[in-house]
Amino acid sequence: MPANDKIYFDIETGPMPLSELVIPPFVASDVKLGNIKNPDLIAEKIQRAEETHVSDYIRGAALDALSGQILCIGYRIEHETPSVLCCDADGEAEMLRQWWKLITSMERQPTMIGFNVKPFDLPFLIKRSWKHRITPPYWIRQGRYWSDLVVDLREVWQLGDSRAHGSLGAISRHLGLGDKAGNGAMFSELFKTDREAAINYCLRDVELTQKVADVLMPAY
Secondary structure, three states: OOOOOEEEEEEEEEEOOOOOOOOOOOOHHHOOOOOOOOHHHHHHHHHHHHHOHHHHHHHHHOOOOOOEEEEEEEEEEOOOOOEEEEOOOOHHHHHHHHHHHHHHHOOOOOEEEEOOHHHHHHHHHHHHHHHOOOOOOOOOEEOOEEOOOEEEHHHHHHOOOOOOOOOHHHHHHHOOOOOOOOOHHHHHHHHHHOHHHHHHHHHHHHHHHHHHHHHHOOOO
8 A cells, every 4th residue: 555645834923914903901900010119110111011012912923823824835755846825816725725725635535744733734724724714624623632654853852851942944954954034023024025035935934844754754
């Protein structure tokens, strides 16, 4: 029986449009003051926090499926040319439909390989799919657990030690595989201003994902 095809993937996210964001009100008591005792310094820190409240929220919105959206899905099916799906004029919903259609159209359920995909990429993909009333493939999530066909390279790297940290970029540099093409925190702005560079950034992440997988799981 032939082995399952492998698909290496990575998503890039950004905040939802301002017209759709529900920005919570500023609450002074939520500001972390640490060991500051001086009332003037306390007041100054609270004022600074209030001034940056909206921009800070928007910056963090890309990391939560309630306030963020998927802008790109980069992927490479083993032995094929890497590609990127983008959230263009047809919107996020159509991009997600294309993504899940790709997954379900493969001859066998594929092995899905990514970095930090269990806590971030896959939950984000599924939650945004729910938002658009799109049903992801049933087999990806089995009750409380991910399918055995989901491989998270962060888990592979940790070797059971949850304290073992390291980003995709850090691990690929450590392994001598090269570095990322930029800063993911700036992706949404790059997506708006230089689409080609944004696509290349996403493709580079997919390339590094496969290279790291080849080192960590050479016989997989």
